[in-house]
Amino acid sequence: MLFSAKMLGEIFTKLKQPAIIGEILAGVILGPTILGMLSPGTFEFLFPKNSEVNVAIDGITNIAVVLLLLVSGLEVDLAIVFRHRKTALSISVIGIIIPFVLGFCIAYLFPGLLGLVESQDRVVFALFIGTAIAISSLPVIAKILMDLKIFKSLIGSIIIASAMLNDLIGWIIFSVILGLIGANTHGFSFSETLLYTLSFIAFLLMVGRKLISKSISVIQEKLTFPGTVINFILILGFLGAAFTEYLGVHAILGAFMVGIAIGDSIHLKERTREILHQFITNIFAPLFFVSIGMKANFITNFNLGIVVVLLALAFIGKVAGCSIGARLGGLNKNESLAVGAGMSSSGAMGIIIGLIALQFGLINEEVFVGLVIMALITSIFSAPLMTYFLKEKEKTKFRNLVKEEFVILSNETEKRKVLSRLADVASKELKIEKAVILNAVLAREDILPTGIANYLAVPHAKIKIKHPFLSVAINKGGIDFEAADGTLSKIIVLLLTPENNNELQLQLLADIVAKFKDKEQVENLLAFNKHNEICEGLKKLV
């Protein structure tokens, strides 16, 4: 199981796709879908039904899912949630309510669409579908933000905070539903289960966090690192999981909440987090996802209608819900839609919910297969959707700001004259008086000359504009901008950015400086004579 999961997972990683697809595919191949059909004898030999082997596999997958939720909890940063609490609350609450209500209504009013059989409880089924639609996947969202290079930006932080809060609320709701169906075997009533669960959460978040943090500090300092602290985390995780399992709201909630309490500690070293993650992601996660692929026959249980309904619910419900929440939280239209797109991916979390629901008999295998496919498809498509809605942000990258009509060939020999020409170009485009632009740039030039190195100068200023603007002068003779390396500046990039947005100006300045770090590349660019060649060369700088 592990070998096939890792092998296929690595292949998909090389194809720049989530490894989870490969791991589930490994399960599909090893399970009843392929191996079970092509060679039932081999399948029966490897995974005999109704035997201790099945018990062992179920045991390992249960441990795997507990560990997956433990590390998910570790990634929840309460500080960032609180920092963006208004917007994050708006996005996550509305981002759960709308898809949940949509999923519930469709499942309750049209249960046939989702394959509900007569004997099943319609309300519980609908509640579960609502939750499965409402959940999102933090690791998938974080990866998208990394790939789009907006992780550190304000919108990136808000999305991460919202995803964390979404996870937290989603898992609590799911646990409440399990409590409702009387999943516990210790005779607690629903209200008792709810009370104990909420008390447990409150204790962990209010008091437990502090105690755990202090313990981690002592353990890391005084005992063997990292072994003992890793053991400590796992022990607490399993204890928390055992407690909530006892209450009847499933082990995953306990593991997740303990993970949050531990992850919040200022003493927890990044190295500990990384080691734990590597260990769980590379051993237990593949085992878990392979077992998912083996749970059902993905061909005979594939129901296109169910898959389409679930996908439609997920995309419409989640994108609409989170977008509306983001708009109400103060983001603009495109940013809100990007938030909605990002949060629509349910990834591993959606699959885990499907598995538990299957185990409890809330859904049949067709719906389970539909949920797995929904989770994978939403994870694949949320990134390009986000990119599409964030294309406005792309416009603020250097390569997109460089336009042929704003690049001039200059033969001026004085700084002021070339700045005047560049200001002229800017003035015509921005419809702002040339003197305003020129004075702002010269004032900045007086503070500190803007010659950098490698023939580059970046005179700049913040003025009353909405979007950044850039014009470039290529002066083969070179002009003295007092560059640090003593070179005359032959590429003069005039950068104008909106007032009161230091971060944007810094980001662009850093981007431009980085582009011109390779002297050889710059010299090759300067060797071009034609205007269009120079423009292309500027855009292709890496």
Added chain:
Amino acid sequence: MFAKIGLAITFSPTGKALLKETVRLQHLFNSQVVLIHIGERNKESEELLVQTIKSAGVDADKYEVIWTEGDPASAIINSAKDAKVDLLVAGALEKEKMLKFFFGSVARKIMREFPASSLILKSPSVEPINFKKFFVSVDYSPRCERTIRTAFQFALKDNAEEFTVIRDFYMPGLTAALGEDKSIDELKSLIYQLKKEEEEKMKLFVQELDLKGLDVNIVCVYGKEGFEDSNYARNNDADIFAVTGPEQKMRFFDRFFQHDIEYSFEKLPSNLLIVR
């Protein structure tokens, strides 16, 4: 810079040390001093006050006294506000006991609620000396620009030897996002690269501020925002750690679920200058 410096005056040894520190600042900034006394005004307390002020060396024609009663924290804050104090000085323990932290000591309330700048002194002395090492927490906001400039002017006036700007940043979920794609070493290398990029931005930011007269050191650390920079200042024996006061009022839940500046409020890394 600070035209009016306020202090709640008491007659304890710490109170006298705080007064001496305030007098030093008065001379440094050529300021008016506003002394706020919480308690009953009677002949005895007036005499004691005059004596204390005289022995501390407060400029005779550059101070005023406000007599007020009631809850100390609210009375101090309101009186200072009414008197248009732009730097309120107070003493505080490095760390409060748990209940006091959550429910607020006088100094912590001042830190959270006073609408102008405040200087919280951990170990005031009756023989105060200048602050040699200044550390400033940086984000790139216009408000932070003001914090840096204020702290820099303070450092110049006080003949400081060291001025450091620190930025901490954190990317929660990074391990989860890249855990299956990258090895531990690759993750470390990525974080190192991100730190370098952030340092480049900081260099550009500091250049824009055009701070002359003292070298500015730039430090970038990866870790919990608000905690790492404070911890760095503490570990490097800062005399003053300057932060930008929060835009929104910090409430009870902000203490429970700490973030940003609350880490510094919980455990003072050094004397704390909160610029508003």
